[in-house]
Amino acid sequence: MTLSNRSQRRRAWLAAIWVLFVGAAGGYLSASPAPDKKKPQYHPPPPRTLPEKVERLASQLLSVPLDESDPITSQIQQLVVGHLQDWFATQTPASTPRDVPYDVQVRREMEKAFSELQYPLYGQCVVFSQSWKGALLTGASYTLGWSDYDRANVVALFETRDGKTRLAGIDHFVPHTDLHYAFLPSPDPASFRFLVYGTRLGKSQPRLSAILYGYDGQTLKSLWQARDFYDGKLEVENDSIVIRYLKEEEYVREQVHNRKPPRHLAIYKPSPQGLTLASDQEIPF
Numbered sequence: 001m002t003l004s005n006r007s008q009r010r011r012a013w014l015a016a017i018w019v020l021f022v023g024a025a026g027g028y029l030s031a032s033p034a035p036d037k038k039k040p041q042y043h044p045p046p047p048r049t050l051p052e053k054v055e056r057l058a059s060q061l062l063s064v065p066l067d068e069s070d071p072i073t074s075q076i077q078q079l080v081v082g083h084l085q086d087w088f089a090t091q092t093p094a095s096t097p098r099d100v101p102y103d104v105q106v107r108r109e110m111e112k113a114f115s116e117l118q119y120p121l122y123g124q125c126v127v128f129s130q131s132w133k134g135a136l137l138t139g140a141s142y143t144l145g146w147s148d149y150d151r152a153n154v155v156a157l158f159e160t161r162d163g164k165t166r167l168a169g170i171d172h173f174v175p176h177t178d179l180h181y182a183f184l185p186s187p188d189p190a191s192f193r194f195l196v197y198g199t200r201l202g203k204s205q206p207r208l209s210a211i212l213y214g215y216d217g218q219t220l221k222s223l224w225q226a227r228d229f230y231d232g233k234l235e236v237e238n239d240s241i242v243i244r245y246l247k248e249e250e251y252v253r254e255q256v257h258n259r260k261p262p263r264h265l266a267i268y269k270p271s272p273q274g275l276t277l278a279s280d281q282e283i284p285f
Contacts, residue, residue, distance in 0.1 A: 050079060050083055050112070050113050051112060051113060051114070051115045051116035052116055053079055054076055054079055054080065054113050054114060054116065054117070054123075055116035055117055055118075055121075057072055057075055057076050057079075058072075058076060058117055058121050058123075058144065058146070059121065060072055061073070061121070061144075061146045061150070062120070062121070062146055065150070066149075066150045066151070066152065066175055066176065069150070069152060073144060073152045076144060077154050079113065080110065080113045080142065080154075081140075081154070081156055081167065081170065083109075083113060084106070084109065084110065084140055084156070084158070085165075085167060087109050088158060088160070088165035089165065091165070101129075102129045102136075102138070103127045103128055103129040103138065104127075106127045106129070106138055106140055107125050107126075107127040107140075110125040110127065110140060110142060111123070111125050114142070114144075120145075120146055120147055121145070121146050122143075122144075122145050122146075123142055123143070123144050123145075124142060124143045124145070124178065124179070125140070125141070125142045126139075126141050126142070126143075126179055126180065126181060127139060127140050127141070128181050128183075128194070130183075130192075132192045133192075133217070134161065135159050135160060135161040136159070136160040136161075137157060137158070137159055137160075137168070137192055137215065138157070138158045138159075138160065138165075139155065139156070139157055139158075139181065139194060140156045140157075140158060141153065141154060141155045141156060141173070141179055141181075141196070142154055142179075143177075143178055143179045143198075148201055149176055149200070149201055150176070151175060151176050151177060151178065151200070152172070152175055153172060153173035153174065153175065153177065153179050153198070154170065154171075154172060154173070155170065155171045155172070155173050155179075155196055155213070156169070156170045157169045157170070157213075157215060157220050159217075168215060168220060169215060169219060169220025169221075170220070171213070171220060171222070173196050173198065173211060174198065174200075174209040174211070174227065176200040176201075177198030177199055177200040177207075177209055178198045178199060178200075179196060179197075179198045180196070180197055180198060181194055181195065181196060182194070182195040182197060182234070182236045182241075183195065183236070184236050184239055184240070184241065184270060185239050185270060186214075186270060187270050187271065187272055188214075188272055190216055190217075191214045191215065191216050192214070192215045192216075193212060193213065193214050193215075193223070193270075194212075194213055195210060195211070195212050195213075195236075195241065196210065196211050196213065197209065197210035197211075197234050198210075199232070202228075202230065202231075204251075205230055205231035205246065205248075205251070206231060206232075207227075207228040207229065207230060207231075207232065208226075208228070208229040208231075208232025208233065208234060208243065208245065209225070209226065209227045209228060209229070210225065210226050210234060210241075210243075211224070211225040212224040212225070212274050212275055214274070223273065223274030223275070224268075224273075224274030224275040226243075229243055229245040230245055230246045230247060230248045230251065231245060231246045231251075232244070232245040233245070239269070239270060240267050240268060240269055240278070241267070241268040241275060242265065242266070242267055242268075243265070243266045243268070244263055244264070244265050244266075244283070245263070245264050245266070246261055246263055246264065247261070247264065250262060260285040261285060262282040262283070262284075262285065263282070263283050263284065263285050264280060264281070264282055264283065265279075265280070265281055265282075265283045266279070266280040267279045267280075
């Protein structure tokens, strides 16, 4: 074999090795996964209606404790109360159904704001309407909850006079409770009064709290309040507030000995300043 033939064979052998190398490298590269491309993130469309806006905000409460919820609940309050103000401004005798009580109309309008909430979220509305000194006073309140314990309460009072309605006052009732109204005569004709009360879960018994509100035509303010009556139950009897309750320390002590504790009955009478304790006595369990 000549030198020339050897050189040719060597070049052919090197060329074959090169082809095999390039082919293997190409196969490896083609088998390698393509670089990840970020998938476009889905962003839900912005809420347009009032119920959608309230639901979008309220859904954030599911991971927020009550004592840190004010930035969210205050926005919901602004939406709901603002919507009511706009709704009141559109009401005329012709637009008001005569066969539906006015407080029912207001309650239904409030409930629309919470209509998109899904369990465990809920909004419970409580409304009253009463005449006072030539005006119509409407209490429009709600409980916004996201558990049996996490509850925020808003009490709003509207005054309608000469065909125009304005927000007369607003307050935040005791947190963690539900919300109810009660009424009793006022010894002061210049003050419209209503009682708001509710219960919350306790360690072994529900706890009752109540606030007496007064409105003098200018401002809404608290005239009397009581917190955390152990196993408390409230009733209005004639012109008095009657609260039946237990004392926790007595209940615990008697339970240890498998005995029934005494129950207490407190009677509160209206006074110019608010409510005055008339009597507090023990009664059978």
